[in-house]
Amino acid sequence: MITAADSQGDSGSPGPREGPRIRVGTRTLLLDHSGAAIDPGSGRLFVADLHLGKGGTLRRAGVPIPAGTSRETMERISRTVARVGGSVREVWVLGDLVHAAAGLDESLVGEVAEWIAGLPGGGLHLVRGNHDRSAGRLPAEWHLEAHDEPHLLDGLYAAHIPPEPGRPDPSVDDRAMLAGHLHPMVRAGRGRTRTRKMPAFVGWGGAMDRPRVLVLPAQGRMVDGAVIRGRPGLYAWVCAEGEVVALAEGAW
């Protein structure tokens, strides 16, 4: 998706304002306007839903999507890593690194391998999402450290598909969770002044400064977002114009 947040963030404006810090389970996370969540304590940077190779999948099916969307998705994450600085030691993908096997042609596989090698620590952690699973075995040259969801990490779950709000998931205990899958976007305001849809972090359970579940927006350039409508018990932090803004209940 192309939003104001992207263009602002990508332009590398000097000293972008730091996003809100919230507590998820045992960890304090920094919400970045790129849609990444950073755990400064452990040096982990979390992103979700890259859907690499989606453009190629579509082209192959006869849908004329220009090339370059996957490359840009990767570059964007690299820029975020560079901007956050040396504190990032590991990059974690909360599912759907790839879109479908059909889109993973040789050149893309090589590009991704090169990109991963350039990330901090020279590798990538993946919590497999539904798309990763149906894509089959991912290329060995990516040297992924792949985990099945939910993956317990420092006292919280790293997962792809979040449980439904208000409906406890029997497969996990009540530890907090980071997830993706929903590609959340929100529209703030109402009537004529209602904004276009913007990528957002969405959370629920607990309280706004310490939600039990936090869902990250999608990173992929070639990915549609799903507009989540505000309702009591849901929290949203919208990525707009190079900032992350917490939305009050009733404002979206």
Added chain:
Amino acid sequence: MSTEGAAARGGADRLEEWFADRGWEPFEYQRRVWRAQRDRESGLVQVPTGLGKTLAAIGGVVQDALEREDKGGGLRVLWVTPLRALARDTVRSLSEVLDGVELPWRVELRTGDTGSARKKRQRTDPPEILVTTPESLGVLLSFPERNEIFAALDTVVVDEWHELLGSKRGVLLELELAHLRRRRPDLVLRGLSATLGNPTEALRVLTGDDSGRIDSGPPAGEIEMDILLPEDVLRFPWAGHIGLALLDEVVDALEPAESALVFTNTRAQAELWHRALVDARPDWRERIALHHGSIARADRRRAEEGIADGSLKAIVCTSSLDLGVDFQPVERVFQIGSPKGIGRILQRAGRSGHRPGATRKLIGVPAHAFEIAEFVAARRAVHSGEIEPRTSVRGALDVLAQHVVTLTVGGAVAADDLFQEARSTWAFADLDRSEWDRVIDFVTRGGEALAAYDRYHRLVLGDDGVLRPARSRLGREHRPTIGTITDDGALEVRFMKGGRLGTIEESFLGRLSPGDSFLFAGRVLELVRIRDMRAYVRIARKKSGPVPRWAGGRLPLSSHLADAVAGVLEEERIPEPEGRALDALLAVQDRWSGRPGRTHLLIEHTRSREGDHAFLYPFLGRLGHEGLAMLLAWRWTQDSPRTVHVSMNDYGIELLSDGGLPENEAAWRHLLRRGDLESDLVRAMNAGELARRRFREIARVAGLVHVGLPGRRKSARNLQASAGLVFDVLDRYDPENLFLGQARREALDMELEVGRIAAGLESMADRAIRFRATERLTPLAFPIWAERIQAQASSESWLERVRRESAKLERAAGDRRTGTSGRGPADGMSRSR
């Protein structure tokens, strides 16, 4: 049976005999068209509904076949109709004629609903007459068997051509006809249409050249138009009101009618009126049906049959019943709310009294006071025989791209032949080589900037200049996408137990949560859940709920009618008796400001706590005003930073500024200049957003987005990308893309009616400007103001605020009353039913 004896008699005699057996006498125009058919002359037949145009078109074909003793074998006549519902009736009436004259031909139907076995058989053993739609014809052209199917094609009849003419479906048909003409140069084309304002153009679009004749049917009978009036005319009405104020009067007028159609302008309005009528007369519950485009086809069909067999008293409907579905003419036709256009009113009135010379009756039900003027204006226009022209769509490259793929999947075709075919249509007569090359680039490589699309496989252009499909499965993938009708993300609405109710836009359903209730298909329903593109519902316990708003509900007033309304409103005293109902309102308008008109431009200036308001009345219709208002606001904010809010209805626009407004004529003239209208508009409107909206349709038609195939939902999931996303991606990576350009152009032409704005600005430049400083909102200004408030607020607070304000204005009008306006005591706004 005496087939031989019958053949001995001339075909003409047998047709005449068949008429005589039924106690009919052919109309003179029918005989003329039959002769034209014999002379193999194409043409357009304009005739009001119910006056035998089917017989006019088929009669000559039948005579000819009988004369030649053509026993058939192979497709002779293609009968193209815009509506599947119409197709069935057409098959029935054509069969009657064939049986009657003992011509052993088959008539069959081929639409999206036709079973696959029959469709397959039709490809190897086509009937002599095939009744179909432009989309199904496209599918037929995409099969290799087309060489045999169309080998003996003799005549194409296009029914309801006026309906297809103004849309991209018409463009699709033009291309198909061009292809058929190349195969069969002697083809006779016969267009059937309602009376048109521009028959010559309509004929040209059909035939692609200057050939052909125009025949007109007998004059339709007089149209008697009554306008229902409330006992009290609401003094400050606002648009968007559903006009239930006249419910009692409509019930009274329905009472004596054996059969009636109650037309509304929107599906939401139809739902509300249906509900209101049934609530008002519970004894009519089983006798009043609802009919609109979102209701399940079976239910619509039941309603149509109910009117025919007399079990129904009335149908509340929308434009879904505008077209000639051949049910019995009804006794009365009602039009709820603005007539919107002259042609529309004629067509709807034509639903009653299907006999030449029979008087057709239409009862106008204004939803607010100024709609009385609209009905008066429409009635005058109808009586003086004016009617709007229908303009056709040109340069729709998305349709062309789709058509090129359609023809190629049916077998290799020379690209140059297709170019010549396209150029022979009215829609693409001006297509130049470079545009054509870009279309070919798109279907072969995905686009020109996209040469790197290594894996893009649709068509291949060989060195021999011949287009071929790039893979064998392409036909199967392409056929379901043929056509230009976009389902705007509609979800099927079903009962939990499985009964289908119809479809509703996702945008409405998405806002509901399980347990919420809403009014649809004449029932209050409760949403249970949404799954797999279906909304499951049950009957709600609640008595009411919101009504879905379907897209496209806000049809603007036609330019003809808008002009006529301006003509009525500028009269000092409206001569028609209904004018009395407007006297009080216009007296206030005169006292506080003055009248708008066609020879001057009225600008009212009012100051309020909100800021400075200017109200202008160009009468360009809602769409034109939307663009004009944004243009003026944008130009006014260029000089200095201010905030300008705008609002508009069919009559005029409001500019509201917190930083002053132009204070003299020169400043207004500067604002109202023609200037570089197009580029100013693009910057003023969120033109990008509008283009993005247009792109949805274009992307689907051109094949820029993948349309899921039925039964392959799961496997197609990986290929989902919304048109909005594709638009954004192209805008960024391929900004010169052919279809982005088309979307931008269509946004200007169709969403903003830039032509109408340009004409409006040019006309205003020649008119005197009359400024009026008013202390408060005038009767004409108030509805425009209310539109803005409605857009800002939720419905409850909107109604409250509008009621409050109108009560204030009402008091002000009363205080200053001179005592001669003769208003009744019930003239107030607050009366409710």
